[in-house]
Amino acid sequence: MIRAYAIDDVREAEAATDGFGEGELMQRAAAGVAAVAAARLDEQGGERVVVLVGSGDNGGDALYAGAELANDGRSVVAVLVGSSAHESGLEAARSAGAVVAEWRDGVPAGEVVAALADADLVLDGVTGIGGRPGLRPHLLALPDLIGDDAYVLAVDLPSGTDPAGLQRSDAVYADETVTFSFAKPVHLMPPTEPATGLLTVVDIGVAEPAVPAVERLTHADLPALWPVPGPDDDKYSRGVLGIVSGGERYTGAPLMNVTAAVTAGVGMVRYVGPRQPTDLLRSLVPECVFGEGRVQAWAIGSGLDVEHADDEQLRIAREALESDLPVLLDAGGLDLIDESRSAPTLLTPHAGELLRLARRLEVGDLDDDAVRRAPVSIARLVADRLDATVLLKGAVTAVVPPSASGLPVRTQADGPSWLSTAGSGDVLAGLAGALLAAGLSPLDAGSLAALVHGVAADDANPGGPVRAMDVAHQLGRTVARLLSR
Numbered sequence: 001m002i003r004a005y006a007i008d009d010v011r012e013a014e015a016a017t018d019g020f021g022e023g024e025l026m027q028r029a030a031a032g033v034a035a036v037a038a039a040r041l042d043e044q045g046g047e048r049v050v051v052l053v054g055s056g057d058n059g060g061d062a063l064y065a066g067a068e069l070a071n072d073g074r075s076v077v078a079v080l081v082g083s084s085a086h087e088s089g090l091e092a093a094r095s096a097g098a099v100v101a102e103w104r105d106g107v108p109a110g111e112v113v114a115a116l117a118d119a120d121l122v123l124d125g126v127t128g129i130g131g132r133p134g135l136r137p138h139l140l141a142l143p144d145l146i147g148d149d150a151y152v153l154a155v156d157l158p159s160g161t162d163p164a165g166l167q168r169s170d171a172v173y174a175d176e177t178v179t180f181s182f183a184k185p186v187h188l189m190p191p192t193e194p195a196t197g198l199l200t201v202v203d204i205g206v207a208e209p210a211v212p213a214v215e216r217l218t219h220a221d222l223p224a225l226w227p228v229p230g231p232d233d234d235k236y237s238r239g240v241l242g243i244v245s246g247g248e249r250y251t252g253a254p255l256m257n258v259t260a261a262v263t264a265g266v267g268m269v270r271y272v273g274p275r276q277p278t279d280l281l282r283s284l285v286p287e288c289v290f291g292e293g294r295v296q297a298w299a300i301g302s303g304l305d306v307e308h309a310d311d312e313q314l315r316i317a318r319e320a321l322e323s324d325l326p327v328l329l330d331a332g333g334l335d336l337i338d339e340s341r342s343a344p345t346l347l348t349p350h351a352g353e354l355l356r357l358a359r360r361l362e363v364g365d366l367d368d369d370a371v372r373r374a375p376v377s378i379a380r381l382v383a384d385r386l387d388a389t390v391l392l393k394g395a396v397t398a399v400v401p402p403s404a405s406g407l408p409v410r411t412q413a414d415g416p417s418w419l420s421t422a423g424s425g426d427v428l429a430g431l432a433g434a435l436l437a438a439g440l441s442p443l444d445a446g447s448l449a450a451l452v453h454g455v456a457a458d459d460a461n462p463g464g465p466v467r468a469m470d471v472a473h474q475l476g477r478t479v480a481r482l483l484s485r
């Protein structure tokens with residue numbers, strides 16, 4: 001498990017770190033950054049370094065790291081971009097032979113433009129965990145001024161990103177980020193993770209706070225969470241999943257749902273739907289059984305058009321929502337809920353579906369861009385309103401439990417972008433439904449399903465395009481591979 005901690009808790013943990021002289025933590029942080037920078041320069045045979053220096057301690061880390069690189073004989077230009085600069089760090093950089101330039105507002109001088117264009121490595125120390133989201137107006141041009149061949153190494157976080165990982169903003173996009181002691185939310189959350197690049201954690205001796213704000217499952221977590229059957233199990237004890245999905249027009253979604261659940265090893269699937277998808281399932285997924293019966297969880301809504309749905313599907317979906325069984329709602333099924341249930345509930349919208357649901361529930365005054373700007377905050381509003389866990393799909397999938405649960409957000413980024421293909425969300429719904437039926441909580445079922453779904457997409461065709469049905473067929477083999485690690 002990778003864990004990230006709220007910024008206030010990080011500050012507290014840093015303040016509580018005793019036994020060191022003043023500035024020792026910064027020296028350790030800078031030494032870690034310098035070591036990574038030197039390694040990357042050696043890998044690419046480069047020696048020209050530009051250090052971007054903001055007004056806080058993040059700029060101090062970058063200046064001391066720049067001083068170490070200059071002492072090692074690299075050519076270092078320190079560009080001061082904030083209202084002030086860390087005094088002793090600046091002195092160290094100067095003494096080591098770094099050239100110091102200023103770009104505090106307006107357009108940069110020619111020497112700064114040339115240094116940025118020619119740099120082999122840019123050390124980004126404009127903002128750290130004390131930064132406000134966004135780049136100051138004069139720095140908006142910065143990302144375009146950095147040469148295409150430069151390796152961008154961010155100190156603690158890419159400048160301009162929201163340390164809490166909640167808001168999307170203008171930012172530097174790094175190839176790699178060196179952070180200290182443990183991850184911060186910015187490194188794992190959907191709007192900010194893409195700017196982080198490779199994440200390297202350097203231990204500077206700060207103890208982990210008690211409670212994480214964000215978690216991420218790794219491959220090593222799967223064996224402890226995956227429901228592995230024992231000798232006393234039978235198909236009922238392993239979990240029966242009821243699926244209400246698709247219709248005469250959308251016949252593919254049930255095939256994806258059911259194939260995924262069956263391939264992932266559910267005890268049994270009962271499908272409820274009209275003639276066409278039922279006939280297809282009878283011939284293509286013979287393991288499936290049909291019609292009502294006892295189940296341990298429901299997955300409702302993939303390819304379900306509530307306006308034109310079959311009466312039996314709607315009746316059963318509504319009864320499921322009123323029952324005390326776990327329910328997963330996907331796609332059209334999200335139109336069926338408007339109040340909290342007493343049983344575990346997992347909602348699996350993509351961004352457009354989340355916006356529509358949030359607007360229908362009137363959780364805020366939301367413009368068209370609201371979910372793109374603040375995805376986890378909007379998911380949280382819906383989770384709190386419905387006392388449900390919201391799994392918001394995307395390149396970084398966030399599984400957001402209601403605040404009252406006290407549970408951390410889980411985010412997963414395991415799949416290749418090839419996974420953004422029609423039907424792959426239906427596969428995820430069948431897989432997560434199977435895990436709910438096996439008794440996992442919505443948080444575990446959602447995050448484990450997102451992990452396995454992403455890894456299976458890569459396993460199905462490493463490095464190339466993948467169709468949703470191939471992801472569904474791959475699930476069992478991927479689970480076996482991860483279980484045997």
Ligand SMILES: NC(=O)C1=CN([C@@H]2O[C@H](COP(=O)(O)OP(=O)(O)OC[C@H]3O[C@@H](n4cnc5c(N)ncnc54)[C@H](OP(=O)(O)O)[C@@H]3O)[C@@H](O)[C@H]2O)[C@@H](O)CC1
Nearest residue numbers: 014025026029055056057058127128129130131132134156
């Ligand atoms: N604590 C520790 O023990 C350790 C901490 N360490 C390091 O310290 C870092 C945190 O340092 P910090 O608290 O000084 O915050 P940080 O982000 O560098 O500067 C904030 C200042 O920047 C400015 N500013 C704000 N927003 C901005 C923007 N969008 N764009 C541009 N400028 C912006 C604003 O100042 P202003 O310009 O308004 O005067 C604000 O006051 C941390 O990330 C880690 O690297 C390590 O050494 C290990 C030990």
Ligand SMILES: Nc1ncnc2c1ncn2[C@@H]1O[C@H](COP(=O)(O)OP(=O)(O)O)[C@@H](O)[C@H]1O
Nearest residue numbers: 350393394395416417419420422423424425426
């Ligand atoms: N860029 C991306 N990289 C990795 N996975 C992605 C990306 N974009 C979307 N996905 C994943 O693809 C799936 C798409 O789901 P969804 O939009 O519901 O598709 P559909 O409705 O066609 O089944 C989700 O699991 C999502 O997390």
